[in-house]
Amino acid sequence: xxxxxxxxxxxxxxxxxxxxxxWLSDYALFRALKEENAWAPWGAWPEGLRERRPDAGAxxxxxxxxxxxxxxxxxxxxHAQWGRAREAAARHGILLFGDLTxxxxxxxxxxxxxxxxxxxxxxxxxxxDKYSEAxxxxxxxxxxxxxxxEGGHAWWRRRxxxxxALYDLYRLDHAIGFFRTWQVRxxxxxxxxxxxxxxxxxxxxxxxxxxxxxxxxxxxxxxxDLGVVPDYMPPALADLAIPGYKIAPWLRDAHxxxxxxxxYPHLSVATLANHDMPPFKRWWREAPAHERDSYxxxxxxxxxxxxxxxxxxxxxxxxxxxxxxxxxxxLQVQDVFGSAARINVPGxxxxxxxxxxxxxxxxxxxxxxxxxxxxxxxxxLALASSRL
Numbered sequence: 001x002x003x004x005x006x007x008x009x010x011x012x013x014x015x016x017x018x019x020x021x022x023w024l025s026d027y028a029l030f031r032a033l034k035e036e037n038a039w040a041p042w043g044a045w046p047e048g049l050r051e052r053r054p055d056a057g058a059x060x061x062x063x064x065x066x067x068x069x070x071x072x073x074x075x076x077x078x079h080a081q082w083g084r085a086r087e088a089a090a091r092h093g094i095l096l097f098g099d100l101t102x103x104x105x106x107x108x109x110x111x112x113x114x115x116x117x118x119x120x121x122x123x124x125x126x127x128x129d130k131y132s133e134a135x136x137x138x139x140x141x142x143x144x145x146x147x148x149x150e151g152g153h154a155w156w157r158r159r160x161x162x163x164x165a166l167y168d169l170y171r172l173d174h175a176i177g178f179f180r181t182w183q184v185r186x187x188x189x190x191x192x193x194x195x196x197x198x199x200x201x202x203x204x205x206x207x208x209x210x211x212x213x214x215x216x217x218x219x220x221x222x223x224x225d226l227g228v229v230p231d232y233m234p235p236a237l238a239d240l241a242i243p244g245y246k247i248a249p250w251l252r253d254a255h256x257x258x259x260x261x262x263x264y265p266h267l268s269v270a271t272l273a274n275h276d277m278p279p280f281k282r283w284w285r286e287a288p289a290h291e292r293d294s295y296x297x298x299x300x301x302x303x304x305x306x307x308x309x310x311x312x313x314x315x316x317x318x319x320x321x322x323x324x325x326x327x328x329x330x331l332q333v334q335d336v337f338g339s340a341a342r343i344n345v346p347g348x349x350x351x352x353x354x355x356x357x358x359x360x361x362x363x364x365x366x367x368x369x370x371x372x373x374x375x376x377x378x379x380x381l382a383l384a385s386s387r388l
Contacts (some may be wrong), residue, residue, distance in 0.1 A: 013049030016076045016089055022158060023110070024072055030109035032067035033060060042112045045193045052113070082166060095328070097222075098167030100159060102174035103140035111141060119144050122183040127191070129228045132347045135191065138186040145181070145194065145204065160216035167219050169328075172212065175223035175244070179233055190329055202232035209240050222269055222328075226276075246326060247274065249283050249295065258291075258298040261324035270324035270337045272317070275343040279334035280317065282342065284309045314338050315377065322385040329387065333358060336374055 016023060030042075037045055048056025061068065065169050089096055104110055111118055122142040128135040137162045148155065163170040172178070180201040195201045212221055223237050225244035235246055246268045251259040261270050272280040284292060289305070296306035296313075299320045307313050322329055334341055337359060344353045365371050382388035 013073065013076050014079075016079065017072055019226070020075070023177070025068075026113040027075070027109040028062060028068040029057070029064065030112055031071040033062040034060040035067065036064060041107060048131065052115075054093060078264060086166070095168040098147055098163055098170040098173055098219075099168055100163055102172075102177050103138060103143075105139075106141050110155065110356060117144055117148050117151075117155060118142065119183075122185045124177070125182050125184045125191075126227065127182045127193075134347075135182070136347050140195070142181065149204075149207070153215075155207070156208075156212070157215040160212055160221075164216045164219040169220045169222060170216065171222050172209075173224050175205075175209075175225045175237070176227060176229060176233060178208045178237075179230070189282070198230065198232055201230070202236060205233065205306075206236045206240070209237065209242055211241055213242065224274075226274070238267065241267060243269055245274070246270045246324070247277070248272050248321060249280070249287070249291070249322075258294045260298050261321055264325040265299050266325055266327050268326040269328045269330055270321055270326035271330040271332070274330055275332070278341055278342055278345050281309050281314075281334070281338050282340040283338065309338070311338065316379075319381055319384075322381040322387060331378075334380070337370075 005171060015025070033045065034040075035050060044050075046056070047053075049060060079094065086096055106118075106120075118141040120141050123137050124140045124142050125138045126132065126136040174238070180195045182191065183194050184191050193201070195204060209221075209223070221242055223242050223244045224248065225233060225237065234244070246261070246264045248261055249258075249272065251264075253259040264270055273283065277283070278286065284295075284306075292306035293304075295317075297303060299316050311316075316333070318335075321331075332343075333339075334343075334356075339358055339359065342352070343356045360368060360371055366375070379388065
């Protein structure tokens with residue numbers, strides 16, 4: 001890199017490495033060590049590297065300097081490309097919405113470099129509920145929340161600052177986990193929440209989200225407040241002016257019929273489904289008839305059985321959602337094009353999870369007739385609802 005780059009590029013690369021030294025150096029060395037050790041788990045590396053002993057780390061940085069530098073260069077290149085894309089989007093009035101996952105895999109550079117922040121005796125997951133009778137074990141190492149907070153949440157602050165550098169808005173995954181985290185320790189009676197009661201959980205969550213809102217500024221956080229939500233969580237998020245989600249098929253009004261999106265609070269994000277749910281078309285096909293009829297009655301005001309979700313009916317549903325009181329409406333690509341293909345089925349491990357692909361290539365997206373018609377329809381809806 002140094003031999004071929006001109007002075008300006010070399011200086012820009014050096015500035016990037018300096019500004020991101022608190023994570024980039026460890027990440028690049030971790031990638032180089034993964035390659036040197038044939039991608040074996042870091043727990044199986046030689047003891048000095050596994051335990052991050054200074055002498056072993058220093059020797060590895062010298063031995064693998066060229067390989068680590070390459071991974072630093074890749075990150076610089078990716079960030080530069082993203083920055084240009086974000087600038088182009090901003091020129092067209094487009095906001096970028098990102099995502100911060102709640103947990104991270106054991107086989108990551110962050111866990112290897114910051115192992116004191118993690119409890120390897122427990123995995124994070126979700127307790128038994130109506131969505132999963134057995135509960136969920138995500139296989140992700142549990143956080144040591146007390147230690148993280150005592151350290152000023154340095155790692156989370158860095159993640160949040162990075163989100164602000166990449167996005168205009170970002171989703172904080174599994175918001176309830178910041179209040180209380182379900183720990184899977186194995187064996188009957190050993191799985192439990194990591195806080196002793198509601199008061200402690202509410203206080204921890206409020207402290208975290210207050211910190212997150214400040215650390216991630218000017219990007220705006222959105223809390224993924226789905227699942228079984230304890231009573232103390234909604235007011236905590238509302239007090240901090242952090243929006244949550246409104247999943248249209250789930251919501252009922254005081255009369256136990258489908259709530260009209262126009263009634264949603266402004267401080268919210270309206271959508272038809274998320275990545276862990278069936279797309280709206282599949283929900284429409286599989287939901288009990290009375291739920292479909294209730295939804296259709298809400299959309300049209302007509303007391304008639306819900307029709308098949310053809311293009312006309314789907315257009316009515318989208319128009320109704322665009323009229324939501326929410327500040328933001330999000331649509332999955334499946335719901336835009338009327339696909340029933342799922343992205344993920346929680347609690348399962350199959351080749352179909354997380355393998356969904358967009359139905360058009362980027363090159364053909366605005367050349368083929370159907371995506372052009374869909375884009376024009378969405379533009380009309382956005383204009384009519386003052387969302388554009």
